[in-house]
Amino acid sequence: MADIDTLELDALWAEFHRVVNMTSQELSAWLTEYDADKSAQPLPEHAGSPTGLHVLDILHKRRADLTNDDISVMYEVVDAVGDQRDDDLRDGDPSLRHRLMSIGHDPLKPPA
Secondary structure (H helix, E strand, O other), X not given: OOOOOHHHHHXXXXXXXXXXXOOHHHHHHHHHHHHOOOXXXXXXXXXXXXXXXXXXXXXXXXXXXXXXXXXXXXXHHHHHHHHHHHHHHHHOOHHHHHHHHXXXXXXXXXXX
């Protein structure tokens, strides 16, 4: 279990799962598709950025199995989605959507 207060972990877990609005299957498919544009296509289990792959790993975990590295990535993703989504999405920048999707957030997906 990670070194974090239970209440703080509960809040982070809820916020992470709110901003990561893509399923693990959607994220995995996106990471593979997004990497396919590069000259040498990686193996499907290695497609995507390290952060995107870590998000995918977190989506498969139970809260009790989180590590300190997982917690750091969860904070990073929550902050990145909050910062970028508010400031830049109004411009309709497709590269921003792609960056957000690479960490599990599709800004065009309606809220659940």
